[in-house]
Each structure stands twice: as C-alpha cells, then as structure tokens.
Amino acid sequence: MANHEHISGSFADELEGVKNKLLEMGGLAEQQIKMAIEALNNDDKDVSKEVISRDDLVNELEVNIDEEASRIMALRQPAASDLRLVISVTKISTDLERIGDEAVKIARQVKILRQEPRSRTNYAEIKMIGERVSNMLRAALDAFTRLDPQAALGVKIEDKHVDDDFAAALDNMRVLMAEDASVIKSILCEIWVLKALERIGDHACNIAEQVIFLDKGIDVRHFSSAELRDLLAS
Amino acid sequence: MANHEHISGSFADELEGVKNKLLEMGGLAEQQIKMAIEALNNDDKDVSKEVISRDDLVNELEVNIDEEASRIMALRQPAASDLRLVISVTKISTDLERIGDEAVKIARQVKILRQEPRSRTNYAEIKMIGERVSNMLRAALDAFTRLDPQAALGVKIEDKHVDDDFAAALDNMRVLMAEDASVIKSILCEIWVLKALERIGDHACNIAEQVIFLDKGIDVRHFSSAELRDLLAS
Numbered sequence: 063m064a065n066h067e068h069i070s071g072s073f074a075d076e077l078e079g080v081k082n083k084l085l086e087m088g089g090l091a092e093q094q095i096k097m098a099i100e101a102l103n104n105d106d107k108d109v110s111k112e113v114i115s116r117d118d119l120v121n122e123l124e125v126n127i128d129e130e131a132s133r134i135m136a137l138r139q140p141a142a143s144d145l146r147l148v149i150s151v152t153k154i155s156t157d158l159e160r161i162g163d164e165a166v167k168i169a170r171q172v173k174i175l176r177q178e179p180r181s182r183t184n185y186a187e188i189k190m191i192g193e194r195v196s197n198m199l200r201a202a203l204d205a206f207t208r209l210d211p212q213a214a215l216g217v218k219i220e221d222k223h224v225d226d227d228f229a230a231a232l233d234n235m236r237v238l239m240a241e242d243a244s245v246i247k248s249i250l251c252e253i254w255v256l257k258a259l260e261r262i263g264d265h266a267c268n269i270a271e272q273v274i275f276l277d278k279g280i281d282v283r284h285f286s287s288a289e290l291r292d293l294l295a296s
Numbered sequence: 297m298a299n300h301e302h303i304s305g306s307f308a309d310e311l312e313g314v315k316n317k318l319l320e321m322g323g324l325a326e327q328q329i330k331m332a333i334e335a336l337n338n339d340d341k342d343v344s345k346e347v348i349s350r351d352d353l354v355n356e357l358e359v360n361i362d363e364e365a366s367r368i369m370a371l372r373q374p375a376a377s378d379l380r381l382v383i384s385v386t387k388i389s390t391d392l393e394r395i396g397d398e399a400v401k402i403a404r405q406v407k408i409l410r411q412e413p414r415s416r417t418n419y420a421e422i423k424m425i426g427e428r429v430s431n432m433l434r435a436a437l438d439a440f441t442r443l444d445p446q447a448a449l450g451v452k453i454e455d456k457h458v459d460d461d462f463a464a465a466l467d468n469m470r471v472l473m474a475e476d477a478s479v480i481k482s483i484l485c486e487i488w489v490l491k492a493l494e495r496i497g498d499h500a501c502n503i504a505e506q507v508i509f510l511d512k513g514i515d516v517r518h519f520s521s522a523e524l525r526d527l528l529a530s
Contacts, residue, residue, distance in 0.1 A: 121518040128515065132383060139373040149366060149386070156390070236484060240477040246470055250487075257491070281362065284355040 073138050077147060080130045084151050084158070087123040088203040091158045092196060094120065094165035095262060099192045101172045102255065103185060113169035120162035127155040146279065150272040154206065157265040161199065164258040164265075171251040178248035182238060187231035188252060191259045194224050198266035205270060211277040214270035215294055219287065224263040231256055307372050311381060314364045318385050318392075321357040322437040325392045326430060328354065328399035329496060333426040335406045336489065337419060347403035354396035361389040380513065384506040388440065391499040395433065398492040398499075405485040412482035416472060421465035422486060425493045428458050432500035439504060445511040448504035449528055453521065458497040465490055 094113055101110035131152045134140065140148055198217050205213035235253055239246050274282045274290070282290055328347055335343035365386045368374065374382055432451050439447035469487055473480050508516045508524070516524055 118518075125515050125518065132379065135369060135383075136375050136379055141370050145366065145370050149369075152383070153390075156387070232484075236480055239473060240480050243474040243477065246474050250466075250470060281359050284352075284359065 073134075073140075073144075076130075076134055076138065077140075077144065080127060080134065080148070080151055083123065083127050083130065084154055085203060085207065087120065087127065087155060087158045088199070088206075090116070090120055090123065091161040091165070092199055092203075094162050095168075095192065095196050095199070098165040098168035098172075099188065101169055102175065102188065105172070105176050105180075107173070107176065110169040110172040114166055117162050117166050120159055124155045124159040128152050143276070143279075146276055150276050154269050154272050157268045161262050161265045164262050167258045168255050171255050175248055175251050178251070179245075181245050181248050181252065183234070183249075183252060185252070187227065187234065188255050188259065191224060191227050191231065191256060191263075194220065194227065195259050195263040195266060198224070198263055199269070202266045202269040202273070205273045206276075209273065209277055211274045211294055214273035215290055217270035218267055218290060221263050221267045222287070224260060228256055228260045307368075307374075307378075310364075310368055310372065311374075311378065314361060314368065314382070314385055317357065317361050317364065318388055319437060319441065321354065321361065321389060321392045322433070322440075324350070324354055324357065325395040325399070326433055326437075328396050329402075329426065329430050329433070332399040332402035332406075333422065335403055336409065336422065339406070339410050339414075341407070341410065344403040344406035348400050351396050351400050354393055358389045358393040362386050377510070377513075380510055384510050388503050388506050391502045395496050395499045398496050401492045402489050405489050409482055409485050412485070413479075415479050415482050415486065417468070417483075417486060419486070421461065421468065422489050422493065425458060425461050425465065425490060425497075428454065428461065429493050429497040429500060432458070432497055433503075436500045436503040436507070439507045440510075443507065443511050445508045445528055448507035449524055451504035452501055452524060455497050455501045456521070458494060462490055462494045 094116060097109055097116075098113045100106065101113060131148050134148055135145075138144075198220050201213060201220075202217045205211070205217065232253065235249050235256075239249050268283075271283050274280070274294075278293065280293065282293065285293070328350060331343055331350075332347045334340065335347060365382050368382055369379075372378075432454050435447060435454075436451045439445070439451065466487065469483050469490075473483050502517075505517050508514070508528075512527065514527065516527065519527070
C-alpha cells in the first residue's frame with residue numbers, strides 16, 4: 063500500500079489495521095508453540111521443520127507492524143491513548159517475535175531428542191507447562207482485544223504457577239540425571255524446552271503489562287503483585 | 297523536571313538528554329554484569345545481594361527513558377531520523393533492562409553455588425564468555441554513541457563466536473555431569489549462568505541492530521550475516 067493511501071484512509075482504520083495485524087501475529091505465535099510441542103510429542107521431524115521455516119512469517123509480521131506503527135507516528139502524530147496504543151503495539155510485537163523464537167528453540171530440540179531413547183518423563187511436565195503458557199498467551203491477547211486489565215492481571219498471577227512448576231520440573235530432571243547418566247543428554251534437551259516455555263510465560267506477562275498500561279496509562283512492568291492488585295482495585 | 301521546562305528547552309537538548317540517560321543505563325548494565333561475575337568468582341554473597349538490589353535502579357531508568365521518549369513523541373512529534381532515534385532509544389532500553397535481569401539471574405545462582413563444592417570447571421568458560429559478552433555490550437553502546445554501523449556489525453559477528461563457545465561449554469558440562477553425579481546440581485547452576493551470558497550477547501546484538509537501523513533506516517533484525525555485510529558495503 064502506498065503512503066498516500068494511508069493518509070487518505072481514516073486514522074481509526076489505520077489503528078484498527080495495525081491492531082488486527084498484531085492479533086494475526088499473535089495467532090501465528092500460538093500456532094507455533096502448539097506445533098512445536100506436537101512435534102516433540104510425536105517425534106515428528108516434518109512438523110519441527112515446519113515450525114522452523116514458518117518463523118520467517120512471524121519475523122516479517124514484526125517488521126511490518128513496526129513499519130506501520132512508525133508510519134502512523136510520523137504521519138498521524140497520535141496523542142494520549144492513541145500514542146500509547148501505537149507504542150504498545152510495537153512492544154507486543156517484539157514479545158510475539160521472541161515467543162516465535164522460543165517455539166523454534168523447542169523445534170530444534172526435537173531433532174536431538176529423536177536420536178535419544180525417550181526419557182521416563184514422557185514429557186509430562188512439558189505438556190503441562192506448555193498448556194499453561196499457551197493459555198496465558200491466549201488470555202493476554204484476549205485481554206488486549208477487549209482491553210481488560212483484570213484478565214491481564216490474571217495472566218500475571220498465572221505466571222507465578224508456571225515458575226513454580228518450572229522449578230519443580232527442574233528438581234525432577236536433576237534426580238533423573240543423577241540416577242542414570244545415560245539420559246543426561248536427553249534430559250538437558252528437555253530442560254531447554256522447559257526453559258523456552260517458561261520464557262513464553264514471561265512474554266505473555268509482558269503483553270499483559272502492556273494491556274494494563276493501555277487501560278490505566280501506568281507503566282506496571284516493575285510493580286509487585288500486591289501493587290498491581292491495589293491499582294486495579296482502585 | 298516539569299513538562300513546561302521540557303517544552304521550553306530545545307528539541308536537540310531533549311534528544312541529547314534521553315540519549316545520555318540511555319548511556320547511563322548502559323553503564324549500569326555493564327557494571328551489573330561485571331559485579332555478578334565477580335560475585336560468582338569470589339563466592340561473594342554481599343556483592344551478589346548488591347546486584348539484586350541495584351536492579352531497581354536499572355528498572356527505574358527504563359521506565360524513566362520510556363516516559364521521556366513518549367513525551368518527546370507526543371509533544372515534539374519528531375519525524376524521520378529523530379523519530380527513528382526515539383523509537384530506537386525505547387527498544388535499546390528494553391534490551392538493557394533485560395541484560396540487568398540476566399545479571400540478577402547470575403547473582404541468584406551465586407547463593408546456590410556457594411553451598412556446593414566448586415566444580416572442576418573453576419568457572420573458566422563463564423569467565424571467558426562473560427568477558428566476551430561484556431565487550432560486546434560495550435562495543436554496541438560505543439557504536440550507538442558514534443553511530444557506527446561497521447562497529448555494530450562487528451558485534452553481530454562476535455555473537456557467532458559466543459554461540460559456539462556456549463555450545464562447547466555445554467558439551468563440557470554434560471561430560472562433567474556424566475562423570476560425577478554429585479556435581480549435577482552445581483553444574484546446572486553454571487549452565488544457567490552460561491545461558492544468562494549467552495542471552496546478554498543476544499541483547500547486545502539487538503542493540504547493534506538498532507544502530508544499523510538508526511544509520512541506514514533499514515530494519516536488519518532478521519538479516520543474515522551476508523545480507524548485513526552487503527548492506528554495509530553498499
């Protein structure tokens with residue numbers, strides 16, 4: 063689309079357009095996580111390759127959204143809540159791109175894990191935490207769509223559970239490695255997968271923080287849970 | 297500083313001000329990495345605690361820089377290269393904040409490692425990779441100050457070496473764990489430290505990419521090394 067077409071369209075349409083592109087990117091990131099875990103569960107080389115190759119689509123959307131946001135800032139010079147929206151969109155797109163990177167990291171571990179005997183974990187923790195962080199991402203994107211800071215707070219709270227699950231899973235992995243040195247390589251791969259999922263949870267939290275910023279105009283990135291609850295109750 | 301003072305100052309001063317604050321934040325992030333590795337080497341609980349408590353300063357600077365950048369965008373409505381600078385500043389501050397988080401993660405491992413016998417690695421790889429990524433961060437910030445895309449490219453190239461060193465270190469760690477199950481816990485801590493350092497290298501790369509964006513106006517986040525070299529040679 064040429065620049066003049068942008069200028070002739072309505073400002074509201076442009077904002078709506080970049081928001082929709084962000085949600086499209088969010089949907090893609092969700093799919094990438096789902097496919098990466100599926101590839102792991104089914105030892106599926108083809109699906110893992112697909113996740114890796116589809117990362118280009120995620121990256122293109124990020125660049126695209128950032129260009130569009132810059133253009134809106136330069137040409138429309140948005141103020142107040144519109145400016146906040148444009149800034150938030152670029153921040154959220156960075157998080158979605160990183161989520162895509164984490165899905166790729168999971169997919170890359172599939173290649174190594176396929177050559178090792180399946181560990182006794184049978185990926186139980188990975189499936190559970192994978193489910194949790196996928197739900198968090200979905201909830202964060204829904205909160206963005208509906209501009210729902212309470213739902214965003216829910217995502218932040220859920221992340222504490224993910225961190226606990228992650229720590230418990232690591233303890234378990236450590237025991238398995240100590241019991242049988244032959245599984246160290248595959249368990250380390252599983253640890254990298256868990257770490258990637260834990261990071262996805264963090265990125266979902268970042269998105270949730272942007273939703274609160276959009277609604278309240280307050281930067282809550284470094285608020286404690288108690289401070290957040292107080293803010294949203296007020 | 298009240299808003300009206302900002303408006304009465306010159307636009308160039310405001311841009312310079314936010315740039316300087318970013319460099320201050322960069323210096324703080326560098327110090328945090330240095331102190332975290334020092335705490336590790338010397339089993340120093342006090343220094344590790346200091347790294348953790350100083351993270352608030354890093355976070356405050358990030359919030360501060362973002363607010364200042366938003367204010368400049370809203371009141372000054374910068375165009376072209378000025379707008380790029382303001383956008384880059386907010387992106388770089390996010391990376392610096394994440395670098396601070398990684399330094400904290402290293403400092404937290406010190407607490408666990410202090411209770412374990414020092415492993416045979418004697419942190420050799422950690423020191424080497426820590427040195428490399430600290431230099432990368434310094435180089436990326438210098439490249440930003442001088443707007444030097446060639447130096448920024450150097451940071452990107454250096455990151456390949458870090459990734460190789462990281463992979464080699466992991467192989468070594470795996471062997472040590474297989475040889476002696478009693479060191480699994482401490483080796484895992486060292487792996488988390490290495491992972492944090494590798495991430496710091498990635499963030500230094502992100503900063504370098506912003507320098508190229510600032511100078512060339514092209515988003516190179518997803519360029520290959522060859523594409524980057526071609527761009528800078530042109």
